Amino acid sequence: MTRIAARRRRWPWIVLIVVVVLLVPIAIIVVPILTHESSGQSSQQLVDGEWPLSVTAEGDDGRTRTLTLAGENGEPIDTEALVRGERVVVTGTGYDGTQGVYVAVCVIPETSADKPGPCIGGVPSQQQENVAEGTVQWAPSNWINADWAWRLFGARSYDDTATGTFTAYLELGDPLGEDADCITNECGIFTRNDHTALNDRVQDVYVPVRFTE
Template identity: 80%
Template sequence: MPRSASRRRLWPWIVLAVVAVLLVPVAIIAVPILTHESAGQSNQQQTDERWPLSVTATGDDGRTRTLSVAGENGEPIETKALVRSERVVVSGTGFDGSQGVYVAVCVIPATAADKPGPCIGGVPSQRQEDVAAGTVQWAPSNWINADWAWRLFGARSYDDSSEGTFTAYLELGDPQGEDADCLANACGIYTRNDHTALNDRVQDVYVPVQFSE
């Protein structure tokens, strides 16, 4: 058989192999988004303390989530008098480690069925940056997701996916910026499911905050 004929027969298989290689990562990313089903509500209840540093909520999925805030060095902060550029360390436990979350200061919605927002700083950056191992990256919003595919796009991993623990590092943006107005509206330091489950409210947990003018 002529060599040229043999090559012509190989080309379709080569093309199929290339297409398969390209489709696999697309499927890994797209399938979980398209097949995700809402797990319900977070069921966070109001506490007797108006400005708590830690809140707890037991969601419809049976998980009990705790969200806590502290200063840059672990010190207590005045959540009723935050200021622009203040650094806040946000920690969570009991979250669903198989599902990504955004962490940011967001406007508290009218009802628990509504998505929190808009949020200061908008959606977290989905651009991978080259930083030294162990370097803390402070930003108005953080993205936590343990999936390797999303970490290629800039997500931070959970500290422990099985326990649903994470640490986020917020450097507070303009409380009256173009994304959100936290001087005119009640706001909170929120967790909510990332873009892979936008309509799922089960991980909407927040610590109420207020900015000083």
């Protein structure tokens, strides 16, 4: 009877330990999402009719973000005449390296207070890929996040978290896909905060682009 009683006394502690082990990782992921406060807007200014390869925006958070486009081998691209399947290297610097971003072609919203979208390729895949470190993976959209927990779900890390520098590799999808219609609508290659801060517009920076039909 003594051994049985001892085992019964241990079971609540075992259950408690298991619950803690399960809840701590969940709390690490969920709490920052629930407690995040908006940092404002990116305050990006663009002149109609311009087709730059690089743009800069000084956000309400005091950070100056730069977003730059280039071809697969570093060559200039024609942002006024992109085609499906074209590969674009997107680099950014000055971003908040503690906050993840999505990189994709999206419809330019009517106001800077609105979330960009819909986006070609939708939300980047959150399935972990079994690939070698440093391997380039081309996709319609990329997800950048330095947090180890999110990297387990497929996010790419920042190249340099301290300076908010990243590299994304886009293989342009169907300009008429994902309800985006970047033939009729004005679109851009955007960065925007990921799902951990969906309503925070401070990292909404874009280079305007146009597709050929």
